[in-house]
Amino acid sequence: MLEFDQAPISLGLYPLVRDHHRRIILTGMGASHFAALPSWRRLVAAGKAARWIDTESLLENPQLVTSDSLLVATSRSGSGRHVGALADGLVRTMRPAAMIAITDDLASPLAAVADCEVLLRSGASGSPKGFLNALIVHDYVASMILNEDSDEVSSTARIVATTTLPAELREVAASVASQQDSRLAYVGCGEHAAAALYAALLTNEATEIAAEGHIAGQHRRDLVRRANAQLTAVLFGSHSGPDAALHALAGDLMAAGSNVVVVGGADVPGSIHISSHTCHVGAEVARNVVIVEHFVSALAT
Numbered sequence: 638m639l640e641f642d643q644a645p646i647s648l649g650l651y652p653l654v655r656d657h658h659r660r661i662i663l664t665g666m667g668a669s670h671f672a673a674l675p676s677w678r679r680l681v682a683a684g685k686a687a688r689w690i691d692t693e694s695l696l697e698n699p700q701l702v703t704s705d706s707l708l709v710a711t712s713r714s715g716s717g718r719h720v721g722a723l724a725d726g727l728v729r730t731m732r733p734a735a736m737i738a739i740t741d742d743l744a745s746p747l748a749a750v751a752d753c754e755v756l757l758r759s760g761a762s763g764s765p766k767g768f769l770n771a772l773i774v775h776d777y778v779a780s781m782i783l784n785e786d787s788d789e790v791s792s793t794a795r796i797v798a799t800t801t802l803p804a805e806l807r808e809v810a811a812s813v814a815s816q817q818d819s820r821l822a823y824v825g826c827g828e829h830a831a832a833a834l835y836a837a838l839l840t841n842e843a844t845e846i847a848a849e850g851h852i853a854g855q856h857r858r859d860l861v862r863r864a865n866a867q868l869t870a871v872l873f874g875s876h877s878g879p880d881a882a883l884h885a886l887a888g889d890l891m892a893a894g895s896n897v898v899v900v901g902g903a904d905v906p907g908s909i910h911i912s913s914h915t916c917h918v919g920a921e922v923a924r925n926v927v928i929v930e931h932f933v934s935a936l937a938t
Contacts, residue, residue, distance in 0.1 A: 638770075646673065649752070649753040649756065649840060650737065650753050650778070650781065650800060651709045651781060651889060653735045653737060653739070653753050653802075654707065654778060654781045655781065655782075656734065656735065657706070657786070658705055658706060658707040658734055658735070659686060659703070659705040659706070659905060660687075660688065660701075660703060660705065660706045660707070661680060661685055661686065661688070661782065661876060662687075662688045662695070662702060662706055662707070662708045662709065662733070662933045663676065663687065663688065663689050663690070663709050663711075663843070664690055664691065664692045664695050664708065664709070664710050664711070664723070665691065665692060665710060665711035665712060665916055666692050666693065666712070666717070666719050666720070666836060668689055668767070668768050668771070668835055668838055668839075669712050669713060669739075669771060669836065670689075670691045670711070671756060671768075671831050671834040671835050671838070672675045672711060672768055672771035672775055672831060673689055673709070673736050673771075673774065673775050674689060674774035674828065674830055674834070674837075675775070675828035675829040675831050675918070675919065675922055676776055676778065676779040677689035678827065678828055678845050679776075679779050679828075680779055680783070682784065685782070685783075686747075688701065692710070692720060692723050693719050694857075695723070696719065696722055696809040699726060699730060701730055701892075702731045702732070702733050703733070704732050704733070704734060705734050706733040706734055706739070707733065707735050707736075707782075708725065708727075708731075708733040708735070708736040708737075708739070708863075708869060709710050709737045709739065709778060710723060710736065710737070710738055710739070710747060710751075711738075711739040711740070711771055711775070711776075712738075712739075712740055712745070712747050713740060713742075713757060713759065713767050713771075714740070714741065714742060714743045714745060715738065715740035715741070715742040715744075715745020715746060715747035715748050716742070716745050716746055716747070719726050720746070720747050723744055724746040724747050724750045724871070725746075725747065727750045727860065728928070731861070732772065732809065734751045735753070736750065736753075737751060737752065737753050737754070737759060738750075738751035738753070738755070739754075739755045739771065739774050739775070740752045740754060740755075740756070741756065741757045741758070741759055741780075743756060744858055747835070748756070749750065749897050753794055754775050755777075755778070757770045757771060757774060757877075758770065759771075759795065760828055761934065763857065764791040764920040768926055769797060769923055769926055770898075770926070772831070772919070772922060772923060772926065773790055773793060773919070773923070776789070776919050777790070789919055789920065790915055792917075792920060793917075793919055793920040793923050795834065795870060796916060796920045796923065797923050797924065797927050799918075800924050800927040800928060800931075801809050802928060802931035802935060803911050803928070805898075805911055806898065806900075806911060806928065806931075806932050806935075807869075807935055809869065809898055809909065809932075810844070810867075810932055810935035810936045811935070812896075813846065813869050813936060814844075814846070814935075814936050816867065817867075817871065818867050819846055819849040819867050819868075820846065820848070820849075820868045820869070821837070821840055821846055821847070821849075821865070821868075821869055821870075821871065822837075822848070822849050822850075822851065822865055822868060822869075822870045822871070823836040823837050823840075823848065823849070823850045823851070823862060823870075823871050823873070823929075824850075824851045824852075824853050824860075824870060824871075824872045824873070825851075825852065825853060825872070825873035826852075826853035826873065826874060826875050826880040826882070826883045826885065826900055826902075827853075827871075827875050827880075828875075828918050828919075828921075828922050829839045829873035829874070829875055829901070829921070829922055829925060830850075830851075830852040830853065830873075831922055831926075832873050832887070832922055832925035832929055833850045833851060833871075833873055834851075834852075835850070835852040835926060835929060836848070836929040836932070836933065837849050837850030837869065839930065839933045840889070840928065840936065842931050842938045843933050843934075843936070844933065844936045844937050849860060851875065851911075853872075853882050853883045853886065854882045855916050857882070857886055857889075860886070860890075861889045861890060861893060864889070864890050864893035864894070864895045865893060865894055866894040866895065866896075868890070868893075868895040868896070869895065869896040869897075869898065870886075870887070870895055870896070870897050870898070871898045871900060871904070871932075872886070872887055872897065872898065872899045872905075872908075873900050873901060873902075873925050874899055874900065874901045874902020874903060875901065875902050875921070877920070880902065883899075884903075884905055887899060887905040887908055888905070890908075891907050896909070897909070898910075898911065899911065899923060900928065901913045901921060903926065905931075912927075
């Protein structure tokens with residue numbers, strides 16, 4: 638993120654995003670897809686007709702890409718099966734008004750078909766900076782689309798640089814790692830769902846502990862039905878206001894015998910609460926992402 642803070646932005650980006658597109662489509666796969674979620678919510682809240690859809694689903698529904706659409710595609714490698722198919726489709730059949738590629742590789746197939754590229758500058762493919770940089774790039778692009786100031790990169794970078802794993806979460810990680818048949822569920826409300834979805838992906842990649850990620854309010858009944866003492870749920874709250882769905886879920890999970898951790902937002906009686914300072918939502922999400930990465934690292938050691 639610090640390197641992106643100093644990176645030049647393509648001069649062709651501004652006229653592309655400031656054109657009045659009828660529809661904005663944000664697409665990617667895996668972590669690249671999750672990173673666009675906060676900006677999608679921001680665009681929708683501002684009244685924009687924005688769609689957040691993974692690339693596989695977009696390929697199955699190419700009619701969504703209309704001639705007056707702005708397509709923003711994210712892929713660190715800029716290649717891979719689905720991204721390659723998207724690049725091929727943009728050459729053959731898909732005709733958006735403009736396409737922006739967010740990637741680490743300017744020589745990739747995705748960048749080759751883009752009208753403009755934004756370089757992530759996240760380094761090696763395994764670097765954890767990739768997700769953080771994708772978050773901040775999407776926030777920057779959304780600010781340009783909405784013609785709003787985007788002066789929060791530096792403050793977010795400072796918060797990220799000073800974020801460590803809370804002692805309570807280190808203890809939780811040790812307990813989960815030592816428990817037989819332990820499971821993890823990450824749930825986030827609003828923009829914080831990006832951290833929850835990323836956490837599940839990272840946990841499944843780095844450990845042998847089964848993990849799932851959810852957006853608060855979705856799949857609640859199924860999650861509660863399968864809850865037991867082997868489940869530890871990490872819930873990401875928000876300082877922007879109370880989330881009744883998240884609090885109700887916490888209560889139901891604890892009633893089923895599960896261990897519940899609430900990161901940020903308001904405390905839930907009976908849970909392990911990790912408090913955090915209030916700041917702008919982008920920095921809160923970025924801080925949670927860093928906590929997630931430290932937490933998963935502790936699980937794996």
